[in-house]
Amino acid sequence: MSQETHRSVRRRGRNLPLHVVLIAVGAVMAVPLLYALLSGFKSTDQLSRNPVGLPHPWVVSNYGDILKSGSFWRLVGNSTLIAVGTTVIVVAVSALAAFSFARFAFRGRELLFTLFTMGLMFPFAVAALPLFLLLRSMGLLDNPLGVILPQAAFGLPMTIIILRGFFRQIPGELEEAATLDGCGPLGFFWRVLLPMARPALGTVSVLAVVTSWNNFFLPLLVFTDNTWWTIPIGVQQFQGQYSTDTARVFAYLVLAMVPALAFYSVAERQLVGGLTAGATKG
Numbered sequence: 136m137s138q139e140t141h142r143s144v145r146r147r148g149r150n151l152p153l154h155v156v157l158i159a160v161g162a163v164m165a166v167p168l169l170y171a172l173l174s175g176f177k178s179t180d181q182l183s184r185n186p187v188g189l190p191h192p193w194v195v196s197n198y199g200d201i202l203k204s205g206s207f208w209r210l211v212g213n214s215t216l217i218a219v220g221t222t223v224i225v226v227a228v229s230a231l232a233a234f235s236f237a238r239f240a241f242r243g244r245e246l247l248f249t250l251f252t253m254g255l256m257f258p259f260a261v262a263a264l265p266l267f268l269l270l271r272s273m274g275l276l277d278n279p280l281g282v283i284l285p286q287a288a289f290g291l292p293m294t295i296i297i298l299r300g301f302f303r304q305i306p307g308e309l310e311e312a313a314t315l316d317g318c319g320p321l322g323f324f325w326r327v328l329l330p331m332a333r334p335a336l337g338t339v340s341v342l343a344v345v346t347s348w349n350n351f352f353l354p355l356l357v358f359t360d361n362t363w364w365t366i367p368i369g370v371q372q373f374q375g376q377y378s379t380d381t382a383r384v385f386a387y388l389v390l391a392m393v394p395a396l397a398f399y400s401v402a403e404r405q406l407v408g409g410l411t412a413g414a415t416k417g
Contacts, residue, residue: 168392175386182382197386207387209362210369211394217282217354217365218347224287225294225343226336232291233298234324238310248299254292259352267356281357282365286347294339301335302328341402348395366391 174182175197176190185191201207236248266285267276275281305328313323329336351367358364364372373387 168389171385172389174382175389177382179380179382182385194382197383198390201383201387201390207369207390210364210366213279213363214348214365215394217279217286218344220279220283221286221290221347222340222343224283225290226340228287229291229294229298229339230329230332230336231324233295233302234328236295237299237302238320248295251292251295254289255296259289263352263356270357276357277360277363278357279363282350282354285353286350290343290346294343297339298332298335301332305331337402341399344398345395348398366394 170187173190174186176193176195177185177197178194181190181194232251236244270276270281270285275284309327310323313327318326349367350365351371354363354365354368358368361372370388370391374384377383377387
């Protein structure tokens with residue numbers, strides 16, 4: 136055995152435990168999804184008699200009836216509207232705030248930044264009652280803005296932290312060159328900084344969309360009219376309505392996850408690139 140082959144074998148041996156852990160983690164995540172997907176193609180009777188086997192016959196109507204339902208697509212539309220609105224506000228406000236914290240030196244900067252970071256330790260449950268009273272006084276109950284604005288506020292701390300770290304790594308020479316070319320601070324921010332920060336902006340956008348899509352408590356608190364219900368509330372209501380039809384509930388759960396999974400699969404490269412950009416930037 137050559138020395139190069141021996142090194143390759145040793146390298147594979149060292150990586151074997153890591154591969155085993157990754158396979159185990161992947162199985163833990165994939166098996167429940169696969170079980171839910173297959174269970175949605177069964178009848179409830181099949182599910183009770185044969186919970187782990189393949190459907191026989193395949194009951195496609197479980198998925199078909201849900202996809203034909205206008206209420207399901209209304210929930211998807213509501214969740215999409217709220218997620219997009221939240222993301223736009225979070226990214227726009229956080230980018231400006233992070234730019235100020237990263238590129239300007241002013242009295243009280245670190246103290247103010249610390250106050251923002253303290254928002255990470257503030258649980259939403261503590262703010263539920265005062266937030267409800269505030270939204271009611273502002274007339275924002277049963278209004279998508281009643282969910283979008285609080286979600287954006289709670290998303291600011293993490294987003295500012297991520298963007299500030301990225302903005303601070305942009306070389307100061309670029310800003311000096313832009314200033315010599317007649318670019319003011321906002322011009323540098325818009326023309327130079329934002330294009331360079333696309334990976335980081337993509338990362339925080341993905342996090343904001345997924346967090347908004349999965350939010351259950353806040354829409355439940357704000358929306359009493361089912362016109363504005365989102366997907367998580369729809370799942371809860373569907374489970375209560377079809378509690379005896381377990382197979383149909385599985386089908387609904389799978390379809391409720393598909394939009395978020397599809398979005399994440401498309402944005403995965405952007406998310407990973409944004410998270411690793413700070414480590415690779417010199």
